Amino acid sequence: MTDQSLSAEWGSLTSAEFQSNEKWWPNSLNLRILHQNHPDSTPFGPEYDYRKAFTGLDVDALTRDVDALMTDSQDWWPADWGHYGGFFIRMSWHAAGTYRVSDGRGGAGTGAQRYAPLNSWPDNGNLDKARRLLLPIKQKYGKQISWADLFVFVGNRALETMGFTTAGFAFGRADIWAPEDDIYWGPENEWLSIHDERYTGSFEDGNRTLDNPLAAVQMGLIYVNPEGPNGVPDALKSAQDIRETFSRMAMNDEETVALTVGGHTFGKMHGAVTPDHHGPEPEGAGLAEQGLGWANKHEKGFGEYTLTSGLEGAWTPTPTQWDNKYLETIFSHEWQLVESPAGAKQWQPTEVKEGFMVPPVQPGAPETPPTMSTADMAMITDPAYLEISKRFYENPDQLADAFAKAWFKLLHRDMGPAIRYIGPQVPDEEYLWQDNVPAHEGPMIGDAEIAELKSTILDSGLTTAQLIKTAWASASTYRRTDYRGGANGARIRLSPMSEWDVNVQSGVNTVIGKLAQIQSDFNAKGGPQVSLADLIVLGGNAAIESAAKAAGHDITVPFAPGRTDATQENTDVDSFQWLEPKWDGFRNYAQKFDNVPTEHHLIDKAFMLNLTAPQMTALIGGLRVLGANVGDEGYGEFTDRKGQLTNDFFVNLLDMRTKWAAVGEAEDVFEGRDRSTGDLKWKATRVDLVFGANSQLRALVEEFAAAGGEEDMLRHFVDGWTVVMNNDRFDLD
Numbered sequence: 001m002t003d004q005s006l007s008a009e010w011g012s013l014t015s016a017e018f019q020s021n022e023k024w025w026p027n028s029l030n031l032r033i034l035h036q037n038h039p040d041s042t043p044f045g046p047e048y049d050y051r052k053a054f055t056g057l058d059v060d061a062l063t064r065d066v067d068a069l070m071t072d073s074q075d076w077w078p079a080d081w082g083h084y085g086g087f088f089i090r091m092s093w094h095a096a097g098t099y100r101v102s103d104g105r106g107g108a109g110t111g112a113q114r115y116a117p118l119n120s121w122p123d124n125g126n127l128d129k130a131r132r133l134l135l136p137i138k139q140k141y142g143k144q145i146s147w148a149d150l151f152v153f154v155g156n157r158a159l160e161t162m163g164f165t166t167a168g169f170a171f172g173r174a175d176i177w178a179p180e181d182d183i184y185w186g187p188e189n190e191w192l193s194i195h196d197e198r199y200t201g202s203f204e205d206g207n208r209t210l211d212n213p214l215a216a217v218q219m220g221l222i223y224v225n226p227e228g229p230n231g232v233p234d235a236l237k238s239a240q241d242i243r244e245t246f247s248r249m250a251m252n253d254e255e256t257v258a259l260t261v262g263g264h265t266f267g268k269m270h271g272a273v274t275p276d277h278h279g280p281e282p283e284g285a286g287l288a289e290q291g292l293g294w295a296n297k298h299e300k301g302f303g304e305y306t307l308t309s310g311l312e313g314a315w316t317p318t319p320t321q322w323d324n325k326y327l328e329t330i331f332s333h334e335w336q337l338v339e340s341p342a343g344a345k346q347w348q349p350t351e352v353k354e355g356f357m358v359p360p361v362q363p364g365a366p367e368t369p370p371t372m373s374t375a376d377m378a379m380i381t382d383p384a385y386l387e388i389s390k391r392f393y394e395n396p397d398q399l400a401d402a403f404a405k406a407w408f409k410l411l412h413r414d415m416g417p418a419i420r421y422i423g424p425q426v427p428d429e430e431y432l433w434q435d436n437v438p439a440h441e442g443p444m445i446g447d448a449e450i451a452e453l454k455s456t457i458l459d460s461g462l463t464t465a466q467l468i469k470t471a472w473a474s475a476s477t478y479r480r481t482d483y484r485g486g487a488n489g490a491r492i493r494l495s496p497m498s499e500w501d502v503n504v505q506s507g508v509n510t511v512i513g514k515l516a517q518i519q520s521d522f523n524a525k526g527g528p529q530v531s532l533a534d535l536i537v538l539g540g541n542a543a544i545e546s547a548a549k550a551a552g553h554d555i556t557v558p559f560a561p562g563r564t565d566a567t568q569e570n571t572d573v574d575s576f577q578w579l580e581p582k583w584d585g586f587r588n589y590a591q592k593f594d595n596v597p598t599e600h601h602l603i604d605k606a607f608m609l610n611l612t613a614p615q616m617t618a619l620i621g622g623l624r625v626l627g628a629n630v631g632d633e634g635y636g637e638f639t640d641r642k643g644q645l646t647n648d649f650f651v652n653l654l655d656m657r658t659k660w661a662a663v664g665e666a667e668d669v670f671e672g673r674d675r676s677t678g679d680l681k682w683k684a685t686r687v688d689l690v691f692g693a694n695s696q697l698r699a700l701v702e703e704f705a706a707a708g709g710e711e712d713m714l715r716h717f718v719d720g721w722t723v724v725m726n727n728d729r730f731d732l733d
Helices: 003-011 050-054 059-070 085-096 127-133 135-144 147-161 235-248 253-263 325-331 374-380 383-394 396-415 447-458 464-475 501-506 508-523 532-550 573-579 598-608 613-625 648-653 686-693 695-705 709-726
Strands: 335-339 345-349 658-662 669-674 680-685
Touching: 050 135, 059 135, 059 147, 085 127, 085 147, 085 396, 127 135, 135 147, 147 396, 235 253, 235 374, 253 374, 253 383, 253 396, 325 374, 325 383, 345 374, 374 383, 383 396, 447 508, 447 532, 464 501, 464 508, 464 532, 464 709, 501 508, 508 532, 532 709, 598 613, 598 686, 613 648, 613 686, 613 695, 613 709, 648 686, 648 695, 658 680, 669 686, 680 686, 686 695, 695 709
Parallel strands: none
Antiparallel strands: 335 345, 658 669, 669 680
């Protein structure tokens, strides 16, 4: 083959067809998650702070513009009944509804609906038009309003323009500028796969369980298939799917019914034509479509000919106003199974009672009967849902209150504590699910008190390892995806955290008991008061400084006082169970093993903790030689100076006099033996050895182990430790 023909062949390839490292080595550790959202990837520059930029926004003017848009029907995508309210509610719901409590991923907090795969999910059909309708408003206010905030604000305002009183609204969601490639949405290779690859068990054996961390029932859906499980119109089975998926998204039965009833009070479903008229989704559409997808070739392709879910019809006769018509409609009729023009299974009354026909969606079109999906029928079929639906039917005020709170939770669940909320519409009421901590009161401890407390802690008999283990156990529960966990609040002393296996094995309760006594004695003096949360972090900092000094290094670990102590009463026990670590490579801990190698869990943990690759690497090496492992097996403790903060882990990992071999077929643990004598020198886990085996990590290790590298290692260790300790200090932003 000539150079010319070779160039011609390569020139015909798309970027997707070039072979990546993942293609050649699919099992290789991928560190991309630790490098995403680089400051240089944004259009605003490194000094831009959205929360500060927002302070210049005229929220009243924004509200007026959004309200005007609601009834400004555009010829290229006309509003049903002249009001975009139902359309924008769906967009907001689908932006927020991807949240899942298992790992905190998804949700409305990043504006991710602009990118694949979300922009092209079948369940998000035609929401590209909703986003395009908002473009003039975004252009008007620029970087003072994020897409993430705008996506959910318009849905909130839609409710209010149609007569509903919401619980308020908080701004503060900053946009991302690339897709979140780290989110695992499921194992399927096709949209809406019906092969149940994400389930174990079955309906028949009563043990149908959705795999963690997933929340939706099929690839490309936000919640459940509205036609029923795998398109089968069985309302009871649909209720099982609804209950599981809504619980995975942090909603209980009452919240689930309230959201279904309240959300379906507005707007309609679209299935006016058969799916063969649809073009490709936005990510697969041609250049001329300019980011719009699902082009409909039937007639004019929109309005009364719109195709989205395939179901066709409105739930109520008053689809642009808040009322109790959804429940009045569903309880006032007998329902029969029919097919939409698109062939979807849906339910309509056997006979429509007077006053319940739906007005024409576009002028000149006929009236239509009200329509329910199989998921709607679950609200009056499942016994628990039926009981709640009846109560709401008989007590509309209870429905309004429950829907307001559930809708607020839906839009804000991934924002973290209320201290992160900004804007003039933030409600005064706080909720248990926000994980709030008390505000700090009184004077803050200063340098003199901090020095005194450090000395007291180091003289208490608690070891360096005990103090570091406890501080890490408290702070490392944080996850950046939904701003939950962390050291603030000292919830490590409360249920359920105090009973977690990782904390019991680490002996943190004994340490906390001793620190609580130090706190009591100090506060009894009557000066500035110290919280247990501050004391736990300060103890870890003091231990690190002491361990570094023992190795000949004089370092200071930054400390910012001001944490407070939560109570058991403001701790959501059930919700906090999701924060329990099953794997923590920083402590060589694995409560259980799955099909994912533990080093991959380490990368995810580092991402959750906002760490860079150098910080993660330095923390691993430092924590190993400090004896911070869970348990006393000695894995990864490559040092003869245990308890001193050195770079011994890296030096000894690279030592070619050691030969490594797996112990057992699982290759989870390894032995390092002297090449000459065969004597056992070290023991290691997969997490330990990946730092010598992975090329990117090894490059860091080689620098930390080289002459002068210990200083770099200490700098990244302290920086990383401080990040972990302060991740939840939203008061410092």
